[in-house]
Every structure is written in C-alpha cells, then in structure tokens.
Amino acid sequence: MAPTRQWLASRDFKVGEDLAEQGYNAEFPVIMVPGIVSTGLESWSTSSEARGFFRKRLWGTTTMIRAVLTDKDRWVKSLSLDTTTGLDPPGIKVRAAQGIDAASTFIPGYWIWAKIIENLACLNYDSNNLFLAAYDWRLSYYNLEERDNYFSLLKMRIEHWKQRQGKKTVLIGHSMGSEVVLYFLKWVEAEGPKYGNGGPKWVDEHIEAFINVAGTMFGVAKAMTAFLSGEMKDTVEINPAGSYVLERYFSRKERAQLFRSWAGSASMWIKGGNDIWGDGDHAPDDPDNCTLTHGRFFSFQEEHGDHVHLSGNLTANEASDWVLERTPVEFQRMVFTNYSYGLERDEKQLKKNDNDHTKWMNPLEVKLPVAPDMKIYCLYGYGKETERSYWYTQGPFEPDEDAPDAADPVCEADDCKYNNGSSLRGPLDLPLFEKHWIDTSVNLDTGAPKIKNGVKMGEGDGTVSLISLGSMCVEGWKHPRWNPAKIPVTVHEMLHQPETLDLRGGPKTADHIDVLGSTALNEAILKVASGRGHEVPNNFVSPIQKYVKRMKWD
Structure with missing residues (x-):
C-alpha cells in the first residue's frame, strides 16, 4: 500500500478504538437520519422504458453518474415526481435504498456515514442496536408517511427497542435529516389517524437525545436559487467552457424544473424572514465595514450604456414571495400545503401548531416536545466560506411548458412590456415567466462581503450559513415559548482546519459533509451514545453568540 494511502487508512476506527480502551461501550440504540447527498435512491420501475435501471442507484454510486452522462432524459424522468400529487408519476417508481449501505458511501471511495459506523462498531454497535433510517428526500414530509409509512416504521422500531432492551434511542440527524427528526418529534406526539398518536409523553419516554449535526434549522440560501433558476455557487463557479457545456447539456431551466418536482427539498427554504436574516439596511452576520448588507438577499443591477446602477433589492421576506411568484402554480400549491417559513411568537398559536x-x-413555529429528560446536541462546523446572498439579473419572458389558459391569448397589461420598456408583446403561449439567473459578472474580492460570480459569501460550513446552523441552538431554544420543558441544549462548534494531504480534509475538517469523518464529531457522537453525553462541552469558535443578539426574537 502506498505510504500516503496507508497513513490515511490508519485513521479508520481510531476514535472508537481509543474510547473503547477507556471503557466506553454501547448504551443507547442509535438511529441515523441522513441528508440529501447521503441517501441513495434506486429504481423499482418495471416499464420497458425504465427496466434498464431496475434496482440500480439513480442517486448515489457511479451508476448515477453514468446515467446522467449517457441517458440524461431517462434519468431526469425517473427522478422527477408528479408536480400535482408530489408522488410517483405513472409508470415510475423510485425508492430510498435501505440498510446501512444506503448512506455509508456516496460513490466508491467517497465515504459519508462510514466513519461514524466504524467507530460505533468499536463500542459494540451492530445491526441490533444501530439503524440508518433512509428516506426518499424528494417527497414532502407528509407524503413520506402517506406513501412509505416512514414515520410509523421509525416509531415502531424505537418502541421495539424500548420494549426489548429497555433503553431509549439516540436520534442523529445530519443536514436535512435534522429537519426530518424535528418533524418526527412533532408527528409522533400529535393525535389523529394521520399522525403518530404517541401522545405528549412519548418523546420523553423513548428519546434519550437528538444529535443535530450541521442541521439546516433555518434553511439553506441556495435552496432559493435552485428553485428559481436551477443554480447555486457550484454551478456558477465553473469556468466559462465548462459552464457552456453544462448549459447546453443540462440547462438552468431543466435543472429548475427537476428541483421543483422535489417537494422534500423545499423544506430547506430559508425560515424566519427579516427578523432572522436581516432587512435592507443590515443583517446580523454582516461583516465589519460592510459595503453591501446580506439583508439584501437578492440584489439586481441594470446596464444603461456604459453605466451599471442598482435597480432593486429584496430582503428575505420579499425574496420568498418573489421566488414563489416565478414558479409554476403546482409548485406554489405544494409549498403552501406542506410547509411554513415564518416566525411565531404567540403561545396560543404555537399550541395550535402542534396539530x-x-x-x-420549522423550529420557529413549533414548540419542542415536553421532554425534560431528553437532551439536544448541536454539532456543526465553522470557518468555510458559504454562499449567503446573491446578485441576480433578469432577461426576456419565455414560454412555460404549461398550456395557455385561452385561445390566442394576448397580454395587454402595463407589465407585459419587455425590460427595456419597448413594444408590447403580441400573441403569447401563456403562461410566461421572466428568465432570471445569477449575475456572474459581479465580483468583488476585496469588499465586505466578498462577491464571487454573483454570489455574496458569508460564514458557515461551506453549505449552510452560520445563522441556520447555530441560531436556534444558541438562542431560540432558550426561550420557553419554543422550549417549554427547558430541554438542555449543548452547542459544540468545530473549526474548519483541513489538511492538505487529505482530499477529505482530515480529522479536523468541518466541511458540511466531511465533518461526518472528523475526530471531534465522532468523539461527541460516541460519548452521547455510550451514556456520557455530559462530557461533550459547549464550544464556540464563531461569532454566533454575537449574531443572535442582533436578531428579533421577541
């Protein structure tokens, strides 16, 4: 084995071995709830068109890459959901892969949960007390239960372990998985045939701890741009030649249409509005000597001859409405019937929200369960530039795929003119949408914040903003209105200190995905699982404690 490869391989199992030698051992059963990247999806379609994909991973493993490159249209069709029901389209059936392998690696050589599983195994965890609750992240949370009985099966497993082993369960959620856990905790205590019927005491009696790893508690900025124009930092940072190829092969419009069929990922829309994310004048996480506040979530410019001037700005509140207005009616309906992104302070309304x-x-619109014996651990990374807000530009109107509402439609309203105010448009294939895309011409390396290819960079773990990672844990759950049982919350931040010799960052990485292999995270998880969670200290390496004081909680 090559020296470098041998050196990297020697780190496997190390955290678990060290703690096992110190007397740590499996205490509580553990259930892992993964995020989008780490949950494999496989085809169960048997139609002649889709049969070539049968039981193959359409998300995760090299099969996905090969399918995208060689048969993109069939891959997109297989992964798209019905935009009206949010469920399987006719003739298409894709399901979450099951078992530990569903999220241990994404593609060969690219581990995700594998390190945590290895280290837990050193403390005597196996398939009898360790489970990975994979789910189809494309579905809305309501449809997860409707189609797959996901939450019912999760509840049954936890109850079975309690009955057989006499132990509560530790739930670990990563990224979107933390939102799924939060939803489950409310679902299981709610009464009604569609819900868990566990009652108000169920969580306290069955859940030892909720470990929130890099959770998207207040959403992710790039969820907004993905649904609007099929873009994010990763797509606009490609060099011009690569960008041209991507746009020709899998255009922004095609990507946005696919994303909009995935109601599950709409749960990661930003939450809390201006009170959390800032307004047009300032944001809680604005850098010192700020030249353009992050509170302007979308900024625009127009060109007039040789001059460029600011033409508009949208705050978090305005941006949400603006994006929704530029998506199809089916997507709007799916969002409104499944999710809410506000901030609720009224305790009577919070009680109603229990059902x-x-x-x-949305942790800002629900109370935590009355579970004083449960513990919450928020573990996340800090120190990696993260997309936070954007410069956008807009172009001409283009036809949507939907059929027009009337024969020979003509737009006669004032806002039917083109951007430059020229001639009124003639007969149209309604409805029409105005094209929007991230303005890659805007760059500012020396400003505050930095702007790269139209993306205003902020603080976080490379994927999720610091505001979303830590605010609820540091401040929100200190308020009785959202945490009536005063469930103790430990916040342990990890500074991103990657090693150059390790492509995944090494033991001190704090990247959103790679943190699952970091030493500090694995140590914390193993201590909680072995009944010694009190040894996990509060640890702050970011300015989050300063930022939360600038938010409007009351």
Whole structure:
C-alpha cells in the first residue's frame, strides 16, 4: 500500500478504538437520519422504458453518474415526481435504498456515514442496536408517511427497542435529516389517524437525545436559487467552457424544473424572514465595514450604456414571495400545503401548531416536545466560506411548458412590456415567466462581503450559513415559548482546519459533509451514545453568540 494511502487508512476506527480502551461501550440504540447527498435512491420501475435501471442507484454510486452522462432524459424522468400529487408519476417508481449501505458511501471511495459506523462498531454497535433510517428526500414530509409509512416504521422500531432492551434511542440527524427528526418529534406526539398518536409523553419516554449535526434549522440560501433558476455557487463557479457545456447539456431551466418536482427539498427554504436574516439596511452576520448588507438577499443591477446602477433589492421576506411568484402554480400549491417559513411568537398559536403538520419542520413555529429528560446536541462546523446572498439579473419572458389558459391569448397589461420598456408583446403561449439567473459578472474580492460570480459569501460550513446552523441552538431554544420543558441544549462548534494531504480534509475538517469523518464529531457522537453525553462541552469558535443578539426574537 502506498505510504500516503496507508497513513490515511490508519485513521479508520481510531476514535472508537481509543474510547473503547477507556471503557466506553454501547448504551443507547442509535438511529441515523441522513441528508440529501447521503441517501441513495434506486429504481423499482418495471416499464420497458425504465427496466434498464431496475434496482440500480439513480442517486448515489457511479451508476448515477453514468446515467446522467449517457441517458440524461431517462434519468431526469425517473427522478422527477408528479408536480400535482408530489408522488410517483405513472409508470415510475423510485425508492430510498435501505440498510446501512444506503448512506455509508456516496460513490466508491467517497465515504459519508462510514466513519461514524466504524467507530460505533468499536463500542459494540451492530445491526441490533444501530439503524440508518433512509428516506426518499424528494417527497414532502407528509407524503413520506402517506406513501412509505416512514414515520410509523421509525416509531415502531424505537418502541421495539424500548420494549426489548429497555433503553431509549439516540436520534442523529445530519443536514436535512435534522429537519426530518424535528418533524418526527412533532408527528409522533400529535393525535389523529394521520399522525403518530404517541401522545405528549412519548418523546420523553423513548428519546434519550437528538444529535443535530450541521442541521439546516433555518434553511439553506441556495435552496432559493435552485428553485428559481436551477443554480447555486457550484454551478456558477465553473469556468466559462465548462459552464457552456453544462448549459447546453443540462440547462438552468431543466435543472429548475427537476428541483421543483422535489417537494422534500423545499423544506430547506430559508425560515424566519427579516427578523432572522436581516432587512435592507443590515443583517446580523454582516461583516465589519460592510459595503453591501446580506439583508439584501437578492440584489439586481441594470446596464444603461456604459453605466451599471442598482435597480432593486429584496430582503428575505420579499425574496420568498418573489421566488414563489416565478414558479409554476403546482409548485406554489405544494409549498403552501406542506410547509411554513415564518416566525411565531404567540403561545396560543404555537399550541395550535402542534396539530398543523405544515409547521413541524420549522423550529420557529413549533414548540419542542415536553421532554425534560431528553437532551439536544448541536454539532456543526465553522470557518468555510458559504454562499449567503446573491446578485441576480433578469432577461426576456419565455414560454412555460404549461398550456395557455385561452385561445390566442394576448397580454395587454402595463407589465407585459419587455425590460427595456419597448413594444408590447403580441400573441403569447401563456403562461410566461421572466428568465432570471445569477449575475456572474459581479465580483468583488476585496469588499465586505466578498462577491464571487454573483454570489455574496458569508460564514458557515461551506453549505449552510452560520445563522441556520447555530441560531436556534444558541438562542431560540432558550426561550420557553419554543422550549417549554427547558430541554438542555449543548452547542459544540468545530473549526474548519483541513489538511492538505487529505482530499477529505482530515480529522479536523468541518466541511458540511466531511465533518461526518472528523475526530471531534465522532468523539461527541460516541460519548452521547455510550451514556456520557455530559462530557461533550459547549464550544464556540464563531461569532454566533454575537449574531443572535442582533436578531428579533421577541
């Protein structure tokens, strides 16, 4: 084995071996709830068109890459959901892969949960007390239960372990998986045939701890741009030649249409509005000597001859409405019937929200369960530039694929003119949408914040903004209105200190995905699982404590 490869391989199992030698051992059963990247999806379609994909991974493993490159249209069709029901389209059936392998690696050589599984195994964890609750992240949370009985099966497993082993369960959620856990905790205590019927004491009696790893508690900025124009930092940072190839092969419009069929990922829309993310004048995480506040979530410019001037700005509140107005009606309906992104302070309304499933994925609109014996651990990375807000530009109107509402439609309203105010458009294939895309011409390396290819960079773990990672853990759950049982919350931040010799960052990485292999995270998880969670200290390496004081909680 090559020296470098041998050196990297020697780190496997190390955290678990060290703690096992110190007397740590499996105490509580553990259930892992993964995020989008780490949950494999496989085809169960038997139609002649889709049969070539049968039981193959369409998300995760090299099969996905090969399918995208060689048969993109069939891959897109297989992974798209019905935009009206949010469920399987006719003749298409894709399901989450099951078992530990569903999220241990994404593609060969690219581990995800594998390190945590290896280290837990050193403390005597195996398939009898360790489970990976894979799910089809494309579905809305309501449809996860409707189609797959996901939450019912999760509840049954936890109850079975409690009955057989007499132990509560530790739930670990990563990224979107933390939102799924939060939704489950509310679902299981709610009464009604569609819900868990566990009652108000179920969580306290069955859940030892919720470990929130890099959770998207207040959403992800790039969820907004993905649904609007099929873009994010990763797509606009490609060099011009690569960008041209990507646009020709898998255009922004095609990507946006695919994303909009995935109601599950719409749960990661930013939450809390201006009170959390800032307004047009300032944001809580604005850098010192700020030249353009992050509170302007979308900024625009127009060209007039040789001059460029600011033409508009949208705050978090305005950006949400603006994006929704530029998506198809089916997507708007799916969002409104499944999710809510506000901030609720009224305790009477919060009580009503206990029975409103659209609120359960938003920690700002629901109370934590009355579970004083449960513990919450928020573990996340800090120190990697993260997309936070954007410069956008807009172009001409283009036809949507939907059929027009009337024969020979003509737009006669004032806003039917082109951007430059020229001639009124003639007969149209309605409805029309104005094209929007990230303005890659805007760059500012020396400003505050930095702007790269139209993306205003902020603080976080490379994927999720610091505001989303830490605010609820540091401040929100200190308020009785959202945490009536005063569930203790430990916040342990990890500074991103990657090693150059390790492509995945090494033991001190804090990247959103790679943190799952970091030493500090694995140590914390193993201590909680072995009943010694009190040894996990509060640890701050970011300015989050300063930022939360600038937010409007009351």
